[in-house]
Amino acid sequence: MKGISEDKGTILTCTNNFSGRTISIVSFSTEEQYKDGFGPFTPGFQNVEYGDIESLKVAINEDTIAFLIEPIQGEAGIIIPPDGYLKEAFELCKKHNVLFIADEIQSGLGRSGKLFAFEYDNIRPDVVIIGKALSGGCYPVSAVLSDREVLGVFNPGDHGSTFGGNPLGAAVARESLKVLVEEKLIENSFELGNYFRAELNEIPSKHVKLIRGKGLFIGVELHEEAGGARRFCEALAERGILCKETHTHVIRFAPPLVIKKEQIDEALVKIKEVLLMP
Ligand SMILES: Cc1ncc(COP(=O)(O)O)c(C=O)c1O
Structure with missing residues (x-):
């Protein structure tokens, strides 16, 4: 203490x-x-x-x-x-x-x-x-991890919520973590993230200021003159690719960790088309 x-x-x-x-x-x-x-x-x-x-x-x-x-x-x-x-x-x-x-x-x-x-x-x-991926996105479950020395300050009954400590949530989380490890999704994220970013960097778009990220967590920052990331995200949605603008000028790509190289290649064709828009 x-x-x-x-x-x-x-x-x-x-x-x-x-x-x-x-x-x-x-x-x-x-x-x-x-x-x-x-x-x-x-x-x-x-x-x-x-x-x-x-x-x-x-x-x-x-x-x-x-x-x-x-x-x-x-x-x-x-x-x-x-x-x-x-x-x-x-x-x-x-x-x-x-x-x-x-x-x-x-x-x-x-x-x-x-x-x-x-x-x-x-x-x-x-x-x-x-949270979030803790259930593979299919069930609301989140958690706080720590050693007993820290979380041990709580005694039973000190803290709670109606749906907290939900056994079904815990079971879903355990299964999701198993899938993450057994299907090598972390490795997939690392490898395909590097590939995705490298390929994005090859797109000669006048709108792109900077591409950054780690794994399959990628931000494409656009120049202010591009008029915001929203129109690009909407154009991508029309082509079947969901991503979200963050902080006005960044397109955030966070594809599912199960994605395959062929699917990234397929997406890249459409991303290229959109990033080359006037
Ligand atoms: C980084 C981060 N922390 C916390 C939260 C909040 O989680 P919750 O919606 O479970 O309160 C979010 C939700 O998007 C988040 O992105």
Whole structure:
């Protein structure tokens, strides 16, 4: 126990974060639209600049309880922090006895080409939040992972929700994790992600500013003059390819982890057609 006085602790979070839509979570959002009309908000959060270790160094202190971070920011437009940042941030947290919490709800469970995106920095967070792919997308189930030392502070009855601890959810999650491993979907994500990004880079589109990503978690950032990613996503939808614009100028590709090379090739023909639009 760190011994911070009751109601005095702070949780550090990051600019451009997205961890959901509850009141406490939107309390630290830097996106006005997520907060508009939902106040009053929960105090106790402070944002630091995502990917900037100096910003974390300045903010962290004896009242810091935890640092919550998405190892890759999905909603913000597939933003990847500089190499080594997560490791430095983790070590800084250790030095100050601060819990490092990784929100892997989007980036986790194979999406980034590793089981967890934080593995690229060889760290082991104190707490990991997972969801979405935990059920293969077919059942609402999410989880918080940690050691007993951390989660053991909860006693039976301290916390709960109507559908929390759902046995069917747990069974679906176990089966999904088995499929992820047995069907080598993490390896597939890593290999085909590299292939997909390399092929996207070959498309001579005047609209594309930058292609970034890890595994099958890919963002195509467009120049402002392209007029936003939405029209490209709509043109792709008309051709049978679903993707979503994030932060106005980024097309986010997050194909199913079971995708095959031939299907990526098929999609690339259409993506090329759309990215070469005027
Ligand atoms: C990175 C991240 N964290 C948290 C959440 C919120 O999860 P939930 O909808 O289960 O509250 C989301 C939802 O999209 C997310 O993308």
